[in-house]
Amino acid sequence: MAANSTRQAMDSGFDDPDHDYAASIAGRAMRSMAEQRIPPTPANFAVWFRYFAGSQDDLRNAVDLLIDHNRPFDAGTNRNLFETYVAPQVSAVALNTSERLHTLMGAAKGFLATAIADNQSQIQAISEVTDQGNAGVDPKVLVGQLMNELARAATRATRLEAGFAEKTRELDVIRDSLSKSEERARTDMLTGLANRRALDEFLRQAQTTADWGEPLSVLLLDIDHFKSFNDNFGHSVGDQVLRLMARVLREKVRQQDLPARYGGEELIAVLPDADLAICAEIAEVIRRAIAECTITRRSTGEMLPSISVSIGVAQYRTGEAITDLIERCDRALYLAKGGGRNRVVTESELDRAAAAG
Template sequence: MSAMDSSFDEPDYDYAASIAGRAMRSMAEQRIAPTPANFAVWFLYFGDGHEDLRNAIDLLIDHNRPFDARTNQDLFKTYVAPQVSAAVVDTSERLQALMGAAKEFLATAIADNHSQMQGISEVADQGKAGVDPKALVAQLMNELARAATRATRLEAGFAEKTRELDVIRDSLSRSEERARTDTLTGLANRRALDEFLRKAQATAAWGEPLSVLMLDIDHFKTFNDNFGHGVGDQVLRLMAKVLREKVREQDLPARYGGEELIAVLPDADLATCAEIAERIRHALAECTITRRSTGEVLPSISVSIGVAQYRAGEAITDLIERCDRALYLAKGSGRNRVVTETELDRVGTAG
């Protein structure tokens, strides 16, 4: 059952009212607009289940992240939005029509077989009755020709429906891919990220290393304020392109939220992950950004990157939280740099 399905269960009135009250109070504390979509997110947050949503919001709160419009939209799209779209409904209807057609084809084939068997039986009976062999051969040839025609017609019909099924299969594959992809950056979204992390954690439990890196644009708010959100989106797409190109084939680059991107690196220790992070940072620093509308060359961008490695037995949220802390240490210590979790330990010891 999807998150949206469970939100329409019929809970006890008092329980539902209590959850709704807690949701509205928390939205007010976080200065979140009380829209239906935002309310759905926070109602599920305080309801039973939905651990992934709760972990995501808790992490944002723990790090004093603002719940801006983009973050709220990401939460809704990832954890609440119903996955059944008009395309899926259309696909279901087309499948029903194809199954009906297949049943008709099969029924026709069965009827034709019966007709063919009956015709051949009649020819055989005439042979026993002493009918002219030439006439029998002619009748038999006629029955076989009719059978061949029916078979060709059925084969053509099945071939056409097979092609339709291929189209539907491709459509479903594209729909599934869209449901797992962030629309702005083209990277994996939070739903795909969570699934990948669960699988990677299972592999890491057998001793394989697993690392993550998280990157954030330095002074992105100032960049947006000066040049507009359209240019900001262009920068995010550039970040995503560089991230996708610099990680390995087996890695998963994803949009974590807002301007933060993340990459999960199975079978990579901390040093390997830090090396890849440094390549990403360097490549972005060398990028030239041109404003599409005017051709104006904009100031270069830089990113801060945090890196952490999975520790046996820990929750994935602990790994992400440690990586996030490393990212903020990178920002707090001058920006435009890569910081690994080992520096967190040094900071903690020095403190």
């Protein structure tokens, strides 16, 4: 199962938080490239990795159309796919953000230079009026000059303020764009759930709170017989099922919980301030909701066999490593699989199972 390979990868020193998921997608990409006799260049691999990740509908549709019409993936076709669907996605955000920031910094520099020049001009004008006063010029004339100079200063200040306000709004847009990019970097492309990077960060924060005595529990969910489902109906339908499971998980956990993609067909949820019993109750709600789902093949409307999940549940023990918590959860999941699947098993049943064995 994916959980075991994930744990082994962590023990072996891999740092990539999405290693298992990426490895699964990469394997599918390489196999399809070999079947289509496509050279395994970085550009070609990027195309097919994105295709199987399901992150770009336009790319998927283009490749599916080529396959349906038995079109060869020659050098020209491969290059067009990369230049049309991959290269713009890779560079557009970074290039656009850099250019906009450069423009804004230039504008801000110009505004500041103008403000400094206007300030110097105003000081000079007031100094000249002061000199005229010392020379005995009519006070009424001096007052009029001062009023005119202050009016011009106010007008310049208003223009500068409007300019700064406009650039501030542009900076807000850039900040929002960067925030969305960061969010995408923390989100699993296929399911829309948190990815391993976001999961690891959340677990570290939750562990800190739990070490002060607050309960913390985790549930690990695996789709039963998912490999045979993929083999019978295809990976695109399998992806559809995985998205459905992710949606149910997201809807059934609490607002403060974090549902995430753990690897392959495994999903996970971290439940702060929830003991083993509460987590098991939520896991059972999730299991029943998934068992009641009806799945329809989008392309044909065909009703597909029902899907079930097995779920393992474990609670954090103060001071332990998070890997130990996940390992107990994983063993409980294996026990659920071995006990017939479509069930929830908590870590409290591990000792009883060991004693009975």
